[in-house]
Amino acid sequence: EPEVTQTPSHQVTQMGQEVILRCVPISNHLYFYWYRQILGQKVEFLVSFYNNEISEKSEIFDDQFSVERPDGSNFTLKIRSTKLEDSAMYFCASTPLAGGPNTGELFFGEGSRLTVL
Amino acid sequence: KDQVFQPSTVASSEGAVVEIFCNHSVSNAYNFFWYLHFPGCAPRLLVKGSKPSQQGRYNMTYERFSSSLLILQVREADAAVYYCACEGGFKTIFGAGTRLFVKA
Numbered sequence: 001e002p003e004v005t006q007t008p009s010h011q012v013t014q015m016g017q018e019v020i021l022r023c024v025p026i027s028n029h030l031y032f033y034w035y036r037q038i039l040g041q042k043v044e045f046l047v048s049f050y051n052n053e054i055s056e057k058s059e060i061f062d063d064q065f066s067v068e069r070p071d072g073s074n075f076t077l078k079i080r081s082t083k084l085e086d087s088a089m090y091f092c093a094s095t096p097l098a099g100g101p102n103t104g105e106l107f108f109g110e111g112s113r114l115t116v117l
Numbered sequence: 118k119d120q121v122f123q124p125s126t127v128a129s130s131e132g133a134v135v136e137i138f139c140n141h142s143v144s145n146a147y148n149f150f151w152y153l154h155f156p157g158c159a160p161r162l163l164v165k166g167s168k169p170s171q172q173g174r175y176n177m178t179y180e181r182f183s184s185s186l187l188i189l190q191v192r193e194a195d196a197a198v199y200y201c202a203c204e205g206g207f208k209t210i211f212g213a214g215t216r217l218f219v220k221a
Contacts, residue, residue, distance in 0.1 A: 004159065035211070042213035043160070043200060055207040091160070105150065106202075106209055108159040 002026040006092050006109035013116055016081050021112045023075045023092030032075045033093040033106065034067065036060070043091065049075065082116045089113050119143040121212035123201045128218040129191045137215045139201030140183040146203035146210075149184040151177060154198045154214070163199075193219045 005024045013019050025032050034046040048055040049067055066078045075094075079086055090113075093106040121141045129135035139149065147167045154160040164170055164177040164186070171177070176187040188195055196219045201212040 031207075033208075043211040045208045045210060048207045050207070058208075104148075105162045105165060106152075106160075108161070110157070110159045 004092055004094055004107050004109035006090075006112045008112055009110070010113040011115070013082055013114070015084060015116055019079045019082055019086075019114060021077045021079075021090050021092075021114070023077070023109055024073055025075055025092065025094035026096070026107055027073070029094035029096045029107070031055075031095045032067075032069070033095075034077045035091040035093065036088040037091065037111075038085075038088045046077075046090075079114075082114075084116050087114055087116045119146075119205050119210050121201055121203055121210050123199075123212040123215050125213065126216045126218065128220065129188075130220045131191060131193060133191050135188045135191050135195075135217065137186045137188075137199050137201070137217070138183065139185065139212055141201075141203045141210070141212075142182075143203040143205040143210050146205045147181075148204055149177065149179060150202040150204070150209065151175070151184075151186045152200040152202060152211075154200060156198075160200060188217075191217075191219055193221060195219055 007022045032049040037043045045058050047057040047061045064080045068076050089111045091111045092109045123139040150165040151163045152160040163175045164172045174189040178185040198214040200214045202209050
């Protein structure tokens with residue numbers, strides 16, 4: 001069964017370093033998302049991406065964050081200069097349908113745990 | 118502000134029916150989605166829709182701004198976090214998750 005894969009599963013980095021989290025969405029999916037979950041807190045929306053551009057982003061997704069689909073299969077989240085509060089589990093998700101209301105189920109990866117020291 | 122609300126914990130006994138309630142303030146949201154999440158695994162969809170629906174042991178009730186997930190014949194293995202979510206625009210908004218505790 002097709003699945004969303006994420007790498008790395010766990011990354012430890014020093015504050016101020018750049019981090020790239022990688023995701024391979026399901027191949028025929030059109031919409032891509034990043035969510036994060038700080039330990040003990042809820043899953044929070046970061047950004048949605050369609051047709052090679054950001055569709056929507058949250059207040060969390062500031063200038064330190066960027067997303068890219070560099071080669072038609074990978075979908076990356078870059079954090080330019082990490083802060084302690086960026087420590088979280090980052091989930092990638094994709095959906096086969098074009099965006100808008102009622103697009104349906106999100107297919108999640110298992111997450112990438114980022115620890116910033 | 119677009120938000121989804123659900124209780125932080127629910128407890129049940131094995132074999133019982135457990136209900137997890139959810140309501141939202143998400144603009145233009147019509148569908149509810151209920152996800153199951155075991156730590157270390159990918160969240161996965163249990164049931165969704167804009168009307169009452171059932172998938173196996175999972176029932177979903179539906180009102181315009183609220184929904185309940187009912188898990189029938191609860192088992193110890195159902196102990197996990199259950200997320201309610203609603204869709205508004207180009208994003209899906211998740212509740213904070215409800216941790217289900219199951220007593221043998």
